Amino acid sequence: MSFTTEVKAEIAGNELHACCKKAELTALIQMCATMNFTSEGMQIHVQTENANTAKRIFKMLKEMYQVDTQLSVLKKMKLKKNNVYMIRVKNKAMEILRDLEILTDDGLQEHPSAKMVRKECCARAYLAGAFLAGGRVNSPNKSNYHLEISTTSLSLAKFIQKLMLRFDMPAKYIKRRNQEVVYLKASDKIGDFLRCIGASDALFAFEDSRIQRDFMNSLTRLDNCELANEMKSMAAGKKQLEDIEWIENYQGIDSLPEKLQHVVNARKQLPEASLVELCEFCEQEYGESISKSGMKHRLAKIKDMAEQYRSKV
Secondary structure, three states: OOHHHHHHHHHHOOOOOHHHHHHHHHHHHHHHEEEEEEOOEEEEEEEEOOHHHHHHHHHHHHHHHOOOEEEEEEEOOOOOOOEEEEEEEOOOHHHHHHHOOOEEOOEEOOOOOOOOOOOHHHHHHHHHHHHHHHEEEOOOOOOOOOEEEEEOOHHHHHHHHHHHHHOOOOOEEEEEOOEEEEEEOOHHHHHHHHHHOOOHHHHHHHHHHHHHHHHHHHHHHHHHHHHHHHHHHHHHHHHHHHHHHHHHHHOOHHHOOHHHHHHHHHHHHOOOOOHHHHHHHHHHHHOOOOOHHHHHHHHHHHHHHHHHHHHHO
16 A cells, blocks of 8 residues: 555545535545536536545535435556546536535636635645545655645646645645646655644654654764765875875984874874874873874974975985
């Protein structure tokens, strides 16, 4: 079962107030349904590939309008050969569309009325219905975070985008073939969306996986940083040993001041050590307390002396 299917199953099982049921059903009808005129009159045909979405629509229509519905299950013959669930509403079609304010005196409406989503709970319910109808979210175990809601209506896509912004979720919009897609990429905003539509269990799973991944990424970055520092110390140590060799060959280490001799001996004993480790060595071996910047300064002096000798050759 995909993560999207799990989210939709959880949403479809949520109990709603009467006003929120209307808001959610409005989204489902606007995004999944078509009107059809037959010899028996106007009918509503609702089509979806998600079983939980189909059950949700079927149950809501029965409970709210006591309508006669016919449920058919078809199988696609292409690609993944998924099931397609078709719900036919044969009576009260006009009554349903008018009650949901999808059909008004001005004709069919592509997005809900302001009244329908005025209350915060109803706005959340509408977003939940929109996700049930056309939503998809990547598994938190995947390498990239992505949540989207697809519809064929540009007006509705922009409305959903605006509705998400109302809950501080700055979604972006893109056209993909014949689909209008509203999407989120930020992991924290995807978590906010799951919380907004009432997918608490999915949110916990998402956040747990996200926290674990972020923790592992932090460890990886730390390891990479430590490795880079270690490689840097090794390269610096090799160069400093070359400088020391020049001084030894030209005039000998004994000619150096005592403090520089301590540094030379420390580097020769610890060819790959960092500045901090060299400081600790000097303190243990010679009882000399030296700071990191002090060690860096002495090594720079050794380098300058070696450069002078090289220039004379």
